[in-house]
Amino acid sequence: MSDLGELLNDMLSDVVGALPAIVAAIIIVVIGYFVGKFVGRLVNKTIEKMGIEKSFDETDTGKSFKSAGLDLSSFIGGIVTAFIVVISVVIAIQILNIGGSIGEFLVDLAAYLPRLLGGILIIVVGSVLVGFLATLVGNTLKPVFPKAKSEVADMLKSLLQIGLIAVMILLALDLMLLSGDLVYSLILGFVIIGAGIALTDGLIKSITDDHKEFVEVAGYAKFVLYSIFLIIGAGAIFSTFEGVTDIVANVSWAFAIAMGIMLIPVIYTLAKKMSKEASS
Secondary structure: OHHHHHHHHHHHHHHHHHHHHHHHHHHHHOOOOHHHHHHHHHHHHHHHHHOHHHHOOOOOHHHHHHHHHOHHHHHHHHHHHHHHHHHHHHHHHHHOOOOOHOOOOHHHHHHHHEEEEEHHHHHHHHHHHHHHHHHHHHHHHHHOOOHHHHHHHHHHHHHHHEEEEHHHHHHHHOOOOOOHHHHHHHHHHHHHHHHHHHHHHHHHHHHHOOOOHHHHHHHHHHHHHHHHHHHHHHHOOOOOOOOHHHHHHHHHHHHHHHHHHHHHHHHHHHHHHHHHHHOO
């Protein structure tokens, strides 16, 4: 009984000794919550008055937000609120000074939460800036090209947008400590595929507008170019896996041979048509 009594006394002493730290931690979290709510609402109102939300609603990301029942100002205000609350939680955990593996886990978790929120904020705000910048560059380039070549400006806009999105995602993942060879290869593969499709559409349209004789083989050319970029992109995505590069190389050779065989009647038809036009 004496041992039990001593144990209870020790526990009570520990609780009483930790009580000031517990009270201080609770007060800090409560203050952080109310400060976060106030600052979040202030940011929300500021964004609404600046008119940024209207421009954002016209982008693809803004339309996705609307379909999900969200708006930009409320989302950023919520992120700001969460960020301030997280900071208060970090401070509270440090004040509590919990020992052992549980304490280390809580400290690591509290330290990671700002990174998580920062990464989400980079993706959301970056999507807005990327859409705005790509549209601005596209509209700036359009007067440089003739009206008949407006697709070239659209193609450059798409390429810029794809590149900026890749950079933004990499920055966000680096901040969230989720980057690595697998992530880099995955993003590189999708960039290659996206850029290839944008290049193919722009170039094929530009060529067929000037040379109507290639309209008949435009579909075939698109299929070939799409397939090439898909194979290269897939090779980049799975490049970190052992043995995949050799498989992709073999598939590429087989595809090249098949396309070459399929190209023979197309070349024959085009040559025959051009010969008739030249003789007439």
